[in-house]
Amino acid sequence: MTRASTVPKRLQPMLATLTDAPFDDPGWVFEDKFDGFRMVCEVRKGKVALYSRNGQIISESYVEVAKALEGVKGDAVIDGELVAVGKDGVSHFQLLQNALRHEARLLYCAFDLMFAGGEDLRKLPLLQRKKRLRAILPRHKLIAFSKHREARGKKFFAEAERKHLEGIMAKRADSAYASGSRTADWLKVKTAQRQEVVIAGFTAPRRTRPFLGALVLAVREGGAWRYIGHVGTGFSHRTLEELHGKLTALKTDQSPFPAKVKDEHVTTWVRPSLVAEVKFAEWTSKGELRQPVYLGIRSDKKASDVVRERPRKLARISRKERN
Template sequence: MSRTSTLPRRLQPMLATLTDAPFDDPDWVFEDKYDGFRMIAEIRRGKVALYSRNGKIISHSYIEVAKALEGVKGDAVIDGELVAIGNDGVSHFQLLQNALRHEAKLVYCAFDLMFENAVDLRQQPLLERKKRLKAILPRDKLIAFSPHRKEHGTKFFAEAERKGLEGLIAKRADSAYTSGGRTSDWLKIKTAKRQEVVIVGFTAPRRSRPFFGALVLAVREDETWRYIGHVGTGFSHRVLEDLHARLGKLRVSKSPFSAKVKDEAVTTWVKPSLVAEVKFAEWTSKGELRQPVYLGLRSDKPAKDVVRERERPRK
């Protein structure tokens, strides 16, 4: 396992495919879908390197988590999700930025094991990998093993909705680990609609709100940027201020769109580099977000990879 500033292909995370409904199947297991961001942990000779989903080394930002993972038994490459837990006991994406300021509880939820003591486990069945993972994790308040339950996805999904969770991840119990691949062996089932978006502009502030009125949003489509709407809710005063400062450094003179969009006369365009996440009611017939709410910035995915996520029926 070579340690570099970017993640080698064989260590890249396996991705889940969005599906349209929960289901029951004895050949599948179900895990809670955590509302955080993906993090690969590489432990070698007691030293820990942490990587984001897009392969950037982020150990320096989460020193306490890295320190806790030094307690892993032997060498390992672990897949998991870094989450911030709120007072309700549920992970919330919005709290992650607060956690960096020590205002929320951070936990690394480990759910898969790719390598153990230089042995490649990726072709082993999922449940065997999880059994090995549970055995090597240290007892630490910053580290959690992600449990799974069998077969009854419909029941577990209803429980996730009641608890206010983001959803479930369904996994074929005997599935291999496909590094860097998105397969139908892992499915995500969301309790609410969410979408990663790229910020391409902001409008002038209105009435009593400072800094800006709304963000202009886009996704990548056929090597161009597609307009998908504006988001003007979900911002605290601190978020408005922080975002405005970041966007001010990214100003550009031209719109990224070939056609006009609403409020262009009061829009400041920015370089399409900041990725955010929103929740929303539905997609309109024009392909725009209805009633979007801003949740926060994502640093774990490059803007060029942000496309509209479409639900697929399970085969």
């Protein structure tokens, strides 16, 4: 597999900054925040390569999507999100594993165009790139164009909350595309708190639950692993079985934490390399997750890159950054 460090920067996606509140602004557009994982599509002479956010080539895992994207008009590099759509018509991160077993419908939601016909479009304004993207996308049930709404971010966010969507994206309408960089030209506003986590261990099963009890969670902080709590809900029987198989292969005798943590006497430690995502109520004063719920494994990010995500206060994002 190809890692982000060896993938050309032009194929690395632009990253958004988390902020704490929606806003209205005539110079900005607003899109759905899709609940899946980032995927860059490179089309060259009719052949398609799909890349995850961390630079892994994932074309073989999503052959049907790659085949559908062969219909793109001309050579292009497209940025988008791969999602799994449930019966409610909404994307759900938890369903992505099911989609690989053909138990949910995959959809590639394209939202930006970096290159087309050998031309570098990244310095063009966002709305010009989106217009050109829409013109080259094929009509296919596995491909969707990410529509946007202008100016009225607060109303759009309220609609996202009613529909139980993950959130919205706010993008400066005239912004350039900054490959591999996180900027304030793209902002994400979430309807619920979510956090990427690294699995550091698992506890023994209790009562009637098989395989494992809870996962021990960590993030990177100051070059070391920081304990942020346990998650023991959000698992199906199949998920528990699959997780147990993956974690057993990573077993180690040593805790990654500098101090003792909860339930060490019933904990099996693992090498901290498996990344997952959880939703939760809030951060405690001790820096731990309150009421976390397991959502699924993320294969698109390296464990060493997982840190606590702290939203920037909208008031602290300067007017120059937002205008």
